[in-house]
Amino acid sequence: xxxPKRVTLFIQCIVDSCFPEVGEAMVKVLERQGxxxxxxxxxxxxxxxxxxxxxxxxxxxxxxxYLDGFEHAEVIVCPSGSCVNMVRHHYMELFAKDPxxxxxxxxxxxxxxxxxxxxxxALGVTDVGATWNGEVTYHDSCHLLxxxxxxxxPRALLSEVRGLTLVEMTRSDECCGFGGTxxxxxxxxxxxxxETKLANIxxxxxxxxxxxxxxxxxxxxxxxxxxxxxxxxHHIAEILAGED
Amino acid sequence: MxxxxxxxxxxxxxxxxxxxxxxxxxxxxxxxxxRKAVNLYNQLPTGEGSRQAAKAVRRKVVDNxxxxxxxxxxxIRARGGHVHLAESGxxxxxxxxxxxxxxxxxxxxxxxxxxxxxxxxNDALEAAGIETVETDLGEYIVQLKGEAPSHIxxxxxxxxxxxxxxxxxxxLGEPYTDDPPTLTAMARKTLREKMLGADMGISGGNxxxxxxxxxxxxxxxxxIRMATTMPRVHVVLLGIEKIAATLEDHxxxxxxxxxxxxxxxxxxxxxxxxxxRLDEEPDGPEEFHLVLVDNGRSRILADPDxxxxxxxxxxxxxxxxxxxxxxxxxxxxxxxxxxxIGAVFTPLTQGINDCHHLCQGETLCGACKQVCPVDNDLPRxxxxxxxxxxxxxxxxxxxxQSLSAKLAFGAWSVLMRHRRMYDAMSLVAGFCQKLLPRKNxxxxxxxxxxxxxxxxxxxxxxxxxxxxxxxxxRDTARRDA
Amino acid sequence: xSRIIERVRQALGVRANDGRDTLVFAKSDDFVHCAxxxxxxxxxxxxxxxxxxxxxxxRVHECPDLDACGEAIASLARERxxxxxxxxxxxxxxxxxxxxxxxxxxxxxxMAVKSVPGADSFSQSEREEFRREVIASYIxxxxxxxxxxxxxxxxxxxxxGRARSVSLVPSIHIAVVPxxxxxxxxxxxxxxxxxxxxxxxxxxxTGPSKTADIEATLVHGAHGPREMHLFLVxx
Numbered sequence: 001x002x003x004p005k006r007v008t009l010f011i012q013c014i015v016d017s018c019f020p021e022v023g024e025a026m027v028k029v030l031e032r033q034g035x036x037x038x039x040x041x042x043x044x045x046x047x048x049x050x051x052x053x054x055x056x057x058x059x060x061x062x063x064x065x066y067l068d069g070f071e072h073a074e075v076i077v078c079p080s081g082s083c084v085n086m087v088r089h090h091y092m093e094l095f096a097k098d099p100x101x102x103x104x105x106x107x108x109x110x111x112x113x114x115x116x117x118x119x120x121x122a123l124g125v126t127d128v129g130a131t132w133n134g135e136v137t138y139h140d141s142c143h144l145l146x147x148x149x150x151x152x153x154p155r156a157l158l159s160e161v162r163g164l165t166l167v168e169m170t171r172s173d174e175c176c177g178f179g180g181t182x183x184x185x186x187x188x189x190x191x192x193x194x195e196t197k198l199a200n201i202x203x204x205x206x207x208x209x210x211x212x213x214x215x216x217x218x219x220x221x222x223x224x225x226x227x228x229x230x231x232x233x234h235h236i237a238e239i240l241a242g243e244d
Numbered sequence: 245m246x247x248x249x250x251x252x253x254x255x256x257x258x259x260x261x262x263x264x265x266x267x268x269x270x271x272x273x274x275x276x277x278x279r280k281a282v283n284l285y286n287q288l289p290t291g292e293g294s295r296q297a298a299k300a301v302r303r304k305v306v307d308n309x310x311x312x313x314x315x316x317x318x319x320i321r322a323r324g325g326h327v328h329l330a331e332s333g334x335x336x337x338x339x340x341x342x343x344x345x346x347x348x349x350x351x352x353x354x355x356x357x358x359x360x361x362x363x364x365x366n367d368a369l370e371a372a373g374i375e376t377v378e379t380d381l382g383e384y385i386v387q388l389k390g391e392a393p394s395h396i397x398x399x400x401x402x403x404x405x406x407x408x409x410x411x412x413x414x415x416l417g418e419p420y421t422d423d424p425p426t427l428t429a430m431a432r433k434t435l436r437e438k439m440l441g442a443d444m445g446i447s448g449g450n451x452x453x454x455x456x457x458x459x460x461x462x463x464x465x466x467x468i469r470m471a472t473t474m475p476r477v478h479v480v481l482l483g484i485e486k487i488a489a490t491l492e493d494h495x496x497x498x499x500x501x502x503x504x505x506x507x508x509x510x511x512x513x514x515x516x517x518x519x520x521r522l523d524e525e526p527d528g529p530e531e532f533h534l535v536l537v538d539n540g541r542s543r544i545l546a547d548p549d550x551x552x553x554x555x556x557x558x559x560x561x562x563x564x565x566x567x568x569x570x571x572x573x574x575x576x577x578x579x580x581x582x583x584x585i586g587a588v589f590t591p592l593t594q595g596i597n598d599c600h601h602l603c604q605g606e607t608l609c610g611a612c613k614q615v616c617p618v619d620n621d622l623p624r625x626x627x628x629x630x631x632x633x634x635x636x637x638x639x640x641x642x643x644x645q646s647l648s649a650k651l652a653f654g655a656w657s658v659l660m661r662h663r664r665m666y667d668a669m670s671l672v673a674g675f676c677q678k679l680l681p682r683k684n685x686x687x688x689x690x691x692x693x694x695x696x697x698x699x700x701x702x703x704x705x706x707x708x709x710x711x712x713x714x715x716x717x718r719d720t721a722r723r724d725a
Numbered sequence: 726x727s728r729i730i731e732r733v734r735q736a737l738g739v740r741a742n743d744g745r746d747t748l749v750f751a752k753s754d755d756f757v758h759c760a761x762x763x764x765x766x767x768x769x770x771x772x773x774x775x776x777x778x779x780x781x782x783x784r785v786h787e788c789p790d791l792d793a794c795g796e797a798i799a800s801l802a803r804e805r806x807x808x809x810x811x812x813x814x815x816x817x818x819x820x821x822x823x824x825x826x827x828x829x830x831x832x833x834x835x836m837a838v839k840s841v842p843g844a845d846s847f848s849q850s851e852r853e854e855f856r857r858e859v860i861a862s863y864i865x866x867x868x869x870x871x872x873x874x875x876x877x878x879x880x881x882x883x884x885x886g887r888a889r890s891v892s893l894v895p896s897i898h899i900a901v902v903p904x905x906x907x908x909x910x911x912x913x914x915x916x917x918x919x920x921x922x923x924x925x926x927x928x929x930x931t932g933p934s935k936t937a938d939i940e941a942t943l944v945h946g947a948h949g950p951r952e953m954h955l956f957l958v959x960x
Contacts, residue, residue, distance in 0.1 A: 011711045017670055018704045020711035027715075039715050042663045050653045052608065054630030058657035065661045146610035171279075175567045179607025186254060186605050187696035192261035192571040193607070194701070222701030225686050272941040308749045310733045310741070315750075323925045329729040381947060382938035398938055405940050424939040425946075432948055439948070440860060440894075455750055456923050466893060466934035466949020473889045474856075484729070489749045491919040492756045495912045506937075509777075510876045510911065513949065514929040522925060523846040524885040526855045532925075538729055546736035 003123065008038045008073035010066075010112070012080040013045040014214045022214060025241035026079045026115055029128050033119075040069045046083045051090055052180040060094045067091075067104050075122070076112045079237055081144025081213050084114040089147060114144060116212055116236060120153040126160050132242035133163035135206035136234070139197070139220075140173040141213035154212055154236055161239060169204040178219040194223050201231055208232045210239055248392055250578040250590060253601035257572040269401045270570045277507040278564025281615050284503040290496065298500045299619040301493045302555035305485075309545065312454045312489050313536065319457025323519025325532040329484070333363030333539045340365060340446065340479055341372055343533055347477050349374055349443040353435075355461070355468035356380035357448030358396060358558060359481045359537060361580035362593075365446070377438045379467035381431050388415045394574030394582070396560035397505045402573055435467065445471035445529070446479045451497055451557070452487040452534075458518040459534060460494065462502065462511040469513050478517070478529040484536045485545070485554040497557065500617035504561035540593035547639065549628055553588050555618045562612035562622065568605065577602060584612035584622045591629055596642045603629040663712075674706045752919070760916035762909075770874035770907055774955075777877035781932030782945045784954045785877075794956050795826035798866070798899060801954065802832055807863035808896040808951070812836075816859050816895065817866035819843045819886030822958075823901060828866075843886035859888065865895035865950070869902045871917070872955075875910040876931055879955070883926035892930060898950040900930075903958050 007030060011023045030037060047062030066087065070076050078084050088109045095101040119125050138158065144150045158166045177183065177193025184190075198220065201209045207230055211217045214235060221233045260266060285294040305312050317327040330336035344352065352374055354360065366387075369376040378387040382399035386392065388411055393399030400408070409422040418430050439445075447468050449459040459480050461468050472478040488497055502508045521528030544550050563569045563583030574582035579590040579602075587606060591599035608623045616622070634653075636644040644650060659665040681689045686702035689695065697703055709717075734741065771787075778785045788794040807813055813836035817823050828838045839858055842851070859865070867887070869879035879900050881892060892898050908914050918927070934949030945951060 013666075016711040017706050020707050020709065020714055023711040024714065039712070041712060041716065044660045044663060044666045047657070050657055052627070052630070053649070053653065054627070054632070054634030055650065055653040055657070056631050057635070058653040061657040062660055142607070142609040142611075146614060173611075175607050175609035175611070177567070177607060179609070182604070182607050184690075184694050184696040186257070187699045188254075188258040188261050189568055189571055189605065190607075191700045193567050196567070196571070218704050219701070222686070222697070222703060225684060225702045226688070226700060269940060276941060304749060307737065308739075308745050310730050310737065310739065311745050311749050313730060313733065315746075325925075331729060379948065380938070381936045385938070398941065400938055401941065403939070405942075408939055424942045425944045427939060428936060428944045428947060432946065432951075435948060456919075458923070458925075458927070464934065465936045465947035467947065469889075469893050469928070470948050473893060484733070490752060491915045492752050495756075495915055499911065510878060510929075510931050512781075512931050512934055514878075514931075516923070516927040517925065518923070519925040522883070524844065525883055525888065525926075526841060526844075526847055526852060527859070527888045527890045528883070528926065536729075538732070542729065542732045542736050545733060 003035070004075045005036065006038055006074050007035045008040065008070060008076045010043060010070065010076050010078040010083065011039070012078060012083050012214060014218065015079055018218070019214055019235070022079055022235040022237050025235070025237035026077075028241040029119075029237060030077065032129060033123060033125060038073070043069050046086045048082060048086045049180055051086065051094070056094055063091050063094050063105070064101070067101070067108055070112070071104055071108045073111065075118075076108070077115055077118045078112065079115045079212070079235065080215070081114045081141050081148055081150060082215055084112055085143035085147035087112045114148060114150060114212065116153040116157055117148065117150045120156055126156045128157065128160070128240050130160075130240045130242045131162040132239045134208060135165045135167055136208045136210045136239070137167050137169040137201055137204040137206045138172060139169075139176065139201070139209055139211040139216060141211055141216045142175050144212050145173055150212075157236065157240060158210065161242070164239070167204050167206050169200045171200060174200075176216045176219055178215050180215075183219060191223070194219060198223060198229065198231065202229070208234060210234045210236050212236050248578040250594065250599040250602050252578055253576055253605055256576040256578070257605070260572045260576050263573070265404055266402050266573045267570065270573065273395070273398060273401060273564045274570060277505075278561065278615065280507055281504050281561055281564070281617075284507060285500060285617065288499060294496065294500060295617055295619040298496045298617050299555060301488065301496055302557070302618045305487060305489055305493070306545070306551060306554050308489075309485065312487055313484060315489075316452055316454035316457065316487055319454065320518055320534055323457050325519035325534060327534045327536065329536045329538070331538050333537065336363050336481065336535050336537045336539070337365055337368045339535055341368060343477060343479060344369070344372070344374055344444055347443060349477070351375040351377065351438070351442045352444045352446055353439045353442040353471040353475065354378050354383070355445070355447035355463065355471050356383050356399070357446070357481050358580045359448055359483055360446065361393065363537065363539065365481070377435070377442070379435050379439060379471050380463075381428065381465060381467075384431055384435060385411065392575060393580065395563060396558055396581070396583070398560075439467070439470045440474055442471070442475045444477040444479065445475040446481065447472050449480050449482040449486065450501060451494065452482060453491055453494060453516065454487060455490045456516070456518065458516040460498070461515045461517060462498070462513065464506070464512040466513055469515055472517065473528055476529055477531045477533070479533045479535060480517075481535050481537060484538050484541050486558070501557050501559050504559035504615070504617040544592050550592060550625060552620055553585075553592065553625060555620055556585055556589070557618060559617055561615050561617060565611040565615045567609065567611065568607065588622055588625045588629065596629060596632060596637070596640055597645065600633055600645055603633055670706060670710065677705050756912070756916055759913045760920050762913070767909070770909070773874045774872070774877045778932070778955065781877060783877060783932040786954060786956045787959075788956055789959050791822070791825040791958055792827070794901060794958050795828060795831060798826060798956065799828060799831040801899070802836065802864060805863070805897060809863075812861070814839065814858070814862045815864045815866060816841070816862035816891050818868060818888070818891060820868050822868050822903065823866060826901065841886050841888045841891065855888070856890070859890045859894050862895045864897045864899060865891040865893070866899045866901065867892050869900050870906065871914055872902050872907045872957075873911055873914055874907055877955070878911070878929050878931040880914055881928045881930065883924040889926060889928065892928065893949055896950055897952045897954070898930075898933070899954045899956065901956045901958060
């Protein structure tokens with residue numbers, strides 16, 4: 001892809017309301033690439049929480065809101081694999097019976113990217129000029145990995161960060177147990193999966209974990225804080241925005 | 245009668261997640277078989293297209309099931325076998341009892357058959373005074389224990405060798421040992437006697453070949469061969485969907501099945517059985533009965549959204565990679581079909597409302613979809629089941645599960661379309677969160693339904709300024725600069 | 726029966742006899758030609774069999790002729806003890822190849838070597854007698870119709886003079902197979918079987934029985950034979 005004139009930001013609701021610094025880090029990285037950014041202020045949510053719980057008509061209202069807000073963008077970048085997965089795959093399911101909206105959804109899906117896949121696949125960039133001293137391990141979020149097929153891109157970006165050593169954990173691709181409302185409705189199971197994930201992170205011996213999805217990361221951080229575990233949690237945007 | 249119920253899912257799962265020994269056992273299935281399956285598929289001549297090739301074969305059969313069933317029945321009958329199509333589980337059970345009665349059967353030996361568990365066949369046989377002995381080692385163990393199998397392929401995986409040792413010492417009167425070869429030898433001796441003295445053998449089938457008129461049965465232990473060769477009568481239970489059309493279909497199907505189920509290129513024993521013994525054969529059963537069971541499958545067939553689930557070859561591969569199954573084990577699902585396949589198949593056959601936990605108690609991580617040898621999209625179907633639970637469904641007799649949740653999501657989706665409402669809700673939430681107990685800044689107790697989260701985890705507070713506000717401020721600052 | 730077929734048709738939205746058979750039972754050209762490809766033993770087949778056999782705990786013996794084979798089998802029979810009881814008895818298929826082993830002559834003084842009766846039919850008492858004899862045998866000897874190089878599997882078709890229980894009930898199964906019966910793969914075998922009139926029973930056997938039902942620990946010797954020997958004869 002040739003460098004786009006303008007990049008439109010889609011900021012996941014979790015990032016917007018709880019972790020705005022992740023959005024800011026992504027902005028910093030993108031601007032360092034010389035990109036001009038837009039942020040449609042009316043954006044809210046992709047509708048995923050409703051969709052996962054089975055409330056598709058309700059999710060469709062928000063999907064429509066996304067179409068209205070973003071379909072005229074040149075390219076859309078989002079710091080969350082699960083939201084992009086929602087747009088690229090589930091919007092088609094929501095509008096399967098409405099040809100006009102389906103067409104709009106397809107067009108907007110084709111230009112919606114997750115942050116790391118945008119940098120590596122669309123811009124062809126792996127060295128974003130970042131520095132971050134330390135060892136980290138990387139968690140493959142389910143929707144990002146299996147929904148979007150994004151596996152190598154984050155690793156390629158991390159490998160170019162000066163001072164950073166990436167140590168792979170056992171079964172990095174195993175679900176952390178978040179799963180949306182599942183985490184509150186089936187807490188025992190959710191926690192069991194999370195415990196396994198945190199044990200694998202600790203076994204990697206890095207003291208720090210990186211991921212691309214705040215859903216997973218806040219889930220991990222939730223138990224890390226409760227149990228006061230010595231693991232720091234980072235969204236990849238923060239690592240890539242790191243400077244000397 | 246085993247008291248299984250999918251409604252107990254949450255309760256059983258909560259206990260099972262504490263069972264470290266269960267996790268160790270299941271982790272072996274995961275590491276030895278589950279996580280290696282895809283590499284094994286890729287080694288076939290069809291390479292990375294193997295799953296698609298197997299899927300194409302299954303789709304061909306299921307989409308033409310009437311033709312394949314008729315041909316199978318005709319060809320088995322031509323070999324002198326009997327074919328009975330049973331509409332319901334009860335019908336199938338009645339047929340089996342009828343055959344047993346005709347032959348004055350006193351002892352039945354069984355090869356592992358999940359379908360026989362589905363229709364509660366063992367209970368009916370026992371009630372009719374017929375001794376029923378499972379011959380698959382894992383099934384034999386759970387039968388001695390009086391429990392249900394916990395895995396489609398490895399029914400007794402949840403026991404330690406010590407537990408099996410204690411069980412055999414108690415029930416078989418053998419000296420205690422925890423050495424698997426010795427324990428296996430004990431079972432070998434006991435079950436050999438049972439099999440050689442049985443009147444009837446009942447097995448399942450892994451697939452069938454309509455074009456030649458055979459049922460295909462695979463095993464590693466040899467018990468199924470023995471249970472179906474030595475007794476006078478052999479009865480096969482097979483779901484109507486679990487068949488193939490041609491011998492060529494078997495090439496990809498069997499090779500994928502054994503790789504997915506056991507990490508093997510081929511099982512020790514693959515038998516094609518099509519009818520009673522020929523006159524010139526000195527051994528083999530004098531009667532062969534194939535019981536093809538519907539029991540809700542044709543209803544699934546009629547729904548194009550779910551028809552795909554009938555492609556399943558019952559390999560158990562999805563179980564071996566499912567992190568939820570790994571944590572909660574098979575018994576939590578309350579059904580002979582557990583794991584991801586059970587989470588879809590059980591609601592569709594036992595009632596979606598009654599099985600709502602199975603539809604909702606997963607993370608939809610997608611690991612099962614990647615490993616399924618016939619490329620089934622179980623996450624898609626689970627998501628669809630949730631949709632039906634949310635809104636109700638006439639075709640599947642589903643009542644909406646929660647009116648309050650529907651109203652809540654409804655209101656949420658209307659309000660969230662407007663940024664101002666979103667901001668207003670954030671303002672309210674930001675205020676309310678001050679009332680919640682905190683620990684180092686994060687919320688340590690959430691109210692109501694969300695309280696499940698804070699049982700063992702803290703929850704992030706809202707930031708003082710959202711990204712949107714920070715951006716707006718930056719924009720203003722830039723304009724002013 | 727027809728009610729269920731009717732229900733299936735309704736579910737699929739199809740009608741009977743609408744010509745779908747052709748598509749459903751079609752065979753690919755590749756598959757059909759697989760059988761026609763000349764099955765001359767190729768380099769690598771023997772190596773493949775040896776490698777597969779090792780993992781399976783299948784003992785492979787390569788013999789130049791039937792005489793050597795017969796002597797080797799007789800040796801084995803003398804070395805092994807019965808699993809159940811103390812009396813040694815061998816049961817073998819009736820087959821010209823196995824006749825050529827001369828086991829009756831070699832072992833006749835030490836143990837009974839019985840053959841599956843070759844007859845067009847059997848009475849109930851004859852069947853019961855045969856059953857007792859198989860159960861009393863600690864070694865069962867068969868030949869095989871094919872040997873698959875990719876998995877070291879033996880293919881046994883049912884028929885006259887052959888019995889299913891001979892490769893199943895005795896503790897030790899010995900299969901004597903001429904090298905000329907080797908095939909490349911399972912696929913080739915299916916292709917060949919597809920072109921013939923199949924008996925009601927075909928057994929494909931790959932090594933001795935095994936199980937991993939206790940703690941996923943592999944144990945050789947479950948219900949089928951706990952020991953298996955493949956004697957490959959050059960001609």
